[in-house]
Amino acid sequence: MYRRSFSLGLVASLAACGSREFDSPRNLDDACALLRERPHYGRAMRRTERRWNIPVHVQMAIIHQESRFDGDIRPPFRYALGVIPMGRQSSAIGYSQALDGTWEEYQDAEGRPRARRTDIDDATDFMGWYMNLTLERNGVALDDTRRQYLAYHEGHTGYARGSYNSKPWLLDVATRVEQRAERYRMQLTSC
Template sequence: MSRFLRASILLLLLMSCGRSDFTAPRNLDDACSIVSERPAYWRAMKATERRWGIPVQVQMATIHQESSFIGNARTPHQFMLGIIPMGRQSSAYGYSQALDGTWEEYQKDTGRHRARRDRIEDATDFMGWYMSKSASGLGISPHDAANQYLAYHEGRSGYARGSYRQKPWLMNVANRVASRATRYQAQLAICRG
């Protein structure tokens, strides 16, 4: 075997080890299908539920809204004059669409300095950490998907100020998140009961 061929095979092997599957599961409307296709999601969300008290269905509905379960999701680029890229709308990234500053706060607060936003285990743990702070600081029930989502989207201080009240579109999104959480809960009761 030639050196070039051996080097090529080794390179391909190394590249395949480092790749992650950031694609979304096939059926995002069925919680049972999601956790059947991606058992790591179920394990990560159950660990977050145990650690932070945030129910799986609330996590799933929020991830669906934020990233559609795409691990390396980013906000769209902004353009000047419609053609010149000016950067992204925000630093939101990963399953949880966590912003850089909030992610750094999470890492510091939890000591999880190697956590990554494109790993489902870290993204759900972040979400549990954030939502448990919303529960204790703002009195939002961990089961209240709509208000947890509003605090998640607007930030806890924005939620406390009621900034979402001036955003009817956001209120509609929060209601859809709550409906999805209810549907996911019913589906999970059947397949994971």
């Protein structure tokens, strides 16, 4: 009995040590505190900045809006008649909230079939790839947080059609994302 309990405890301890950080960091309003708590987030975002030229503060603001830095977040379920589960509202998952089709396009384009949306390194690299496509297809500067967010939310075609103009709530969200990015930018200069 002792041996079995010991083995079970050892396996549980090892699993805990290897667990991933899916919960949001404690302080989402302070970029420096967030990066101190999760230094690997900063490394991932700096790699993306070097590879794709997406400023860290822009990445942080969009990840904050999309997932609140929760790596395992998923959209809520839809229910028929209020009780029958009909599946999730979308296929979005992870830090970047990338949809299945867009994620698969990224995996194919970048030759990364094992990339996961729940991995901060992969999620930030995806964002860099996607925002560079936004620059290429829609002419949105990489440091234009508001317009990049609108294109990220609506997709390249939706952004080109101006679909966001009929969504006042989305325009408000994009303004808040832009304000958060500026706050993060200022904070990051003092870390």
